[in-house]
Amino acid sequence: MTGVLYAADMTPPTPTMMTTAISDMETAYTDAKGRQNPNFSDEGGGEIGTLTLEPGLHKWGSSVTASSDVTISGGANDVWIFQMSGDLTVAADKSVILSGGAQAKNIFWQVAGGGGVLLETGSHFEGVILSMKDITFDTGASMNGRALTQTQVALDKATVTEPAQ
Numbered sequence: 001m002t003g004v005l006y007a008a009d010m011t012p013p014t015p016t017m018m019t020t021a022i023s024d025m026e027t028a029y030t031d032a033k034g035r036q037n038p039n040f041s042d043e044g045g046g047e048i049g050t051l052t053l054e055p056g057l058h059k060w061g062s063s064v065t066a067s068s069d070v071t072i073s074g075g076a077n078d079v080w081i082f083q084m085s086g087d088l089t090v091a092a093d094k095s096v097i098l099s100g101g102a103q104a105k106n107i108f109w110q111v112a113g114g115g116g117v118l119l120e121t122g123s124h125f126e127g128v129i130l131s132m133k134d135i136t137f138d139t140g141a142s143m144n145g146r147a148l149t150q151t152q153v154a155l156d157k158a159t160v161t162e163p164a165q
Helices: 014-034
Strands: 056-060 064-066 070-073 080-084 088-090 096-099 107-111 117-119 124-131 135-137 142-149 153-155 159-161
Touching: 014 080, 014 107, 014 124, 014 142, 088 124, 096 124, 117 124, 117 142, 135 142
Parallel strands: 056 080, 064 088, 070 096, 080 107, 088 117, 107 124, 117 135, 124 142, 135 153, 142 159
Antiparallel strands: none
16 A cells, blocks of 8 residues: 555544545535536446546446446546446456546546445456445555545455555
8 A cells, every 4th residue: 555544543643534535525526516517428338348438427326337448548637537326346357447648536436336345356446436325446456546535445365555646
């Protein structure tokens, strides 16, 4: 794990810092969720594996699954916001792949589903997850980005690397 990790039972001032971090996460979540007029709607019927996702606002009225690799393509200054009313799952040994200079720090995944986010065994993810429910990294999952939630992030021998600024 690189970056910052907060937990309620850590020594002060960590609990206060965690409260601030949760508040900041909620602000970012609300901003991402409140974006209107998507450029793309319900791509792949919620199955984004094999798709190449361009910059812009993408919206799904369902859960989103990547059963195959998915590519995010665009320039270094482009921004992607992915809104989903359901959960997000990346299948075992599948990846979110960046191309054309796309940067993880500019990719935001707003997940509203009650099951949260699941990165299955050996999967790789890119971007910033803003989830109201749990984010689970199964064994060997990896991420270049940030995992932000109001509840918990569960890691099982997983790797999370803070994206380059």
